[in-house]
Amino acid sequence: VKELFQGHRQRVRGVVPRVGRGGWYVVLRGITNVLLRDLNTSLVAEQLVRGTPVVVVDLVDYDEIAHHAGPQRPxxxxxxxxxxxxxxxxxxxxxxxxxxYRVVVLSDHGQSLGPTFADAHGSTLTELVTALMGDDPQAVDVPSGEDMGPINALLATVFPSRAEPSPRTGRLRVRRSPVADGGTTTTVPEVAVVGGGNFGCVWFPREGHPLTLEEVRDRWPHLVPGLAAHLGIGLVVARTAEGEPVALGLRGLRWLVSGRVEGEDPLDGWPEHAAPDLARAVGLADAADLLIVSAVTPMGHVHAFEGQVGSHGGIGGPQNEAIFLYPADLELDEGQGLVGGEAVHAQLLGWLRAWGLR
Incomplete structure (x- = not known):
């Protein structure tokens, strides 16, 4: 009842940005903010009374509500x-x-406010990608040839393409492929697009291997420049044939390891750890062929590629600022602070070893 009332209040007051707060989310909020909270509290209290050496609990109340209501909403x-x-x-x-007991409270991330990509730009990321790959770019609001001009010219200079620049190639077709049991078939999509917060991933499953930037440009000449030129896209990240990943913006490229820049540095104004974070992400074994980060406004607002008004998972805004509260008499091994989940995990294990608990 509380969720239905609060969602209605947002609509009546014209609060923006906002997303729909009906359906299964009403049930989910009741579970996470009532049942799970009470259950977690009881279980942790029981373990403390028993003297269990180490107790860890995940409290999901705030995260779930902030995704749908906004991080700083009442x-x-x-x-x-x-x-x-x-x-x-x-x-x-x-x-x-x-x-x-020593109590440590931490968050694994923050959250950034902003209208969804679909609300802000009239199409989902999937629709934008497929339109730029296909023959009918008018299906959604895609950048014009003039918009794509600067980055297209730069790409043509740095990464020459064997594809003709004028025709739009890559019409979307569904291909049937046999599966192991021999009796059924499965559909292998030409493209798979997944969004987590303002971080998007694009795979090309039919290709059979991870594609480089050069291969993507040869296959779909308008895709990368079209994404980089879109007002809702801040960065496009891809592997290159030479092995070093590169980040692309509207008017420039930056190699993420060496720091070499062509044109304007697309990471200007982004957090200082953006380059190593993106290099790590694109270097993971199952990383997508293209990584996409939404644009970020001067106020730190982002555009989630899923139905969330408060999001995390990408770069930009308060989502990159987590909290780490610990007793004042303890010291951090890093001295100046911790960066990344691995460093936090190492710090917690270090304290446990010092106390003889590991």
């Missing part, structure tokens, strides 16, 4: 107040537990 802040009460209760339990 209902999201009320969820934080609820979590604060839970931590206060657990602190009281620690005071009477049979052993001393």
């Amino acid at each position: 209902e999201s802040l009320r969820a934080l107040e609820g979590l604060d009460r839970v931590l206060g209760l657990l602190e009281q339990v620690c005071a009477v537990a049979p052993r001393d």
Whole structure:
């Protein structure tokens, strides 16, 4: 009932940006913010009273609401107040537990506000990608040839393509392929697009191997420049034939390892860790052929490629700022701070080893 009322209140007050808050989310909020919170509190309190050496719990209340209401909206802040009460209760339990406990509170990410990519630009990322690959770019709002001019010229200079520049190749066709049991067939799509927050991934499953930027340009000449020129896209990242990944913006390229730049540096204004973070992401074993990051406004607003008004998973805005609260008498091994989940994990393990718990 609370969720239905709060969603209705957003609509009546004309709060923007916002997303729909009906359907299964109403049930999900009840589970995460009532049942799971109470269950987690009870289970953790029980383990503390038993003297369990290490207790870890994931409190998902705020994250779930902030995705749909917005990170700093009233209902999201009320969820934080609820979590604060839970931590206060657990602190009281620690005071009477049979052993001393040190409490560390951390978040795995922040969240950035912003209208979804579809709401802001009239099409989903999947629709944009398929339109740029195919013969009918008018299907969605894609950049004009004039918009693509600067990055297209730069790509043609740095990464010459064997494809003709004028025709739009790559009409989308469904191909039937046999599967192992020999009795059925499965559809192998020409392109697979997945969005997590303002971070998009594009694979080309039919190709049978990870594609380089040069191969993508040969196959679909308008795809990469069209993405880079789109107002809702901030960065496009791809592997190159020479082995070093590159980030592309509207008017420039940057090699993510060497730091070499052609044209304007597309990472100007992005967080300082953007280059190594993107290089790591594109270097993962199952990384997509193209990685896409939405544009970020001067206020730090992003465009999620899924139906969320508060999002994380990409780069830009408060989503890249997590919290790490620990007792003042403890010291960080890194000295100046921690960057990345691996560093946080190493720090926690270091403290546990120092206390004889690992």
